[in-house]
Amino acid sequence: MLIKRRDDIVPSEITPRPLFERRREFIKALGAGSIAGALGLGSGAAQAGARLAGIQRGPFGTDEKPTSFKDITTYNNFYEFGTDKYSPAEKAGRMKTQPWAVAVEGLVHKPRTFAIEDVLKLAPLEERIYRLRCVEGWSMVIPWVGFPLEKLLRQVEPLGSAKYVEFWTLYDPKSMPGVRLPVLDWPYVEGLRLDEALHPLTLLAVGLYGEELPNQNGAPLRLVVPWKYGFKGAKSIVRIRLTDKQPETAWMKASPGEYGFYSNVNPEVDHPRWSQATERRIGEFFKRKTLMFNGYGDQVARLYTGMDLRKYF
């Protein structure tokens, strides 16, 4: 397989982030804040994270134009901070991401709790420009920074009996106003089959656009599974548990007929209430066709050989 590379400079450094911020100031100067407020929009204050050092270019990148830093960090689904897209950027700042530890446990030889600083030392950081397709019908292109989840899982040596991996998001009612409502069965739990979790595309992300993850994007540590709908990528992970039983995820519990365990991007299997054939790429005017496995079929289709993807949606 040919992977195109542009060797000189990583795209995150080309993208003129300061331009977006200047634009925001310009709009503010015109009084847009009041209009946006009246329309129920936040000011979209994205916090600036520290730059991550030593990022290498990773494989599987796309040549598609990355979505702007501003859009990636102001249009989020992170229900712990409210169910509308603009709440996480406004409210996630309250979440404390230092100190942070993630427990990796369950069916493993060497269960261990990692401090975030130690997680960062497990493998070289890579930039991976992935498409992200939300189950709601929109998509983005995001230059993530992280390393394959496999590197972390190898550290704890999964037992032969381990078949699945669970990911638990932080549950902290003090800093997460959204968990006061029983919208989902908190804490947020997601899961993968072990072979999916060990796939080289599956990323443990710690940053985007060359910087530490903003809180609203799942700081300090989140899962990115680019061939699945976005909600599979658990944010702000505090616990990873290997099991022999298929995890019951938060969205499966909330609506089992609408959200399955696999949730692979599939234009032919509609959400019961809306079509999944097309998507709106953020920043584009018209919708585009959704690709099977979000365009990662060459890499992942073999994981599902012989499976009825309508049944295992």
Added chain:
Amino acid sequence: MPGQPSPKQLAALKAAVFVLCLAPLAGLAWGAFHDALGANPIEVITRDLGTWTLRFLLITLAVTPARKLLGWHWLLRLRRMFGLYAFFYGALHLATYLWLDQFFDWMAIAKDIVKRPFITVGFAAFVLMVPLALTSTNAMVRRLGGRRWQRLHRSVYAIAVLGVLHYWWLVKKDITQPLIYALLLGGLLGVRAWWLAREKQRQLRAGFQPVTYTSPGSR
């Protein structure tokens, strides 16, 4: 505004309300032009036009209860405008779907209307609004006769119910917002049901034959 405003005051009031009702659209246009609608402006525009359709339906349905409770009979003179604004925002809402969501792919649209319950009810609500908008003129009221006109325009109750259902079925999980609209609509319809029941009882007690005719203005 206590009592009855003069014709001049009423004309001024109507003009002011007319302009005010355009404010949501102006806000969206301004926001779109100045890139102040967030990352997904088309979603914001579509949703906002939809919620304003629902809000104008509720405002229209609030006129009669407000009149009865507050005695502001002049409110009735604004009701047609509110109803037509509901239709106006509903038409724009539908247009964003046909154009920006589906780009006039009529096959896909037809499939959507049949297959997706939330689109089915939303589309039905719009279709039911069309005859009400067409018969909103004084000439049409006269042509139909007050009684028939009123019977036709009672479909606004069904339209509002379908509108709330449309909203309810489209949200992913958090039903707080559609619930608010459902409760408001429940209140507006409930108070009518209660008045109707009370009126029937009163007539029974008085030994009158129930009177069914009412002028179009007193609904």
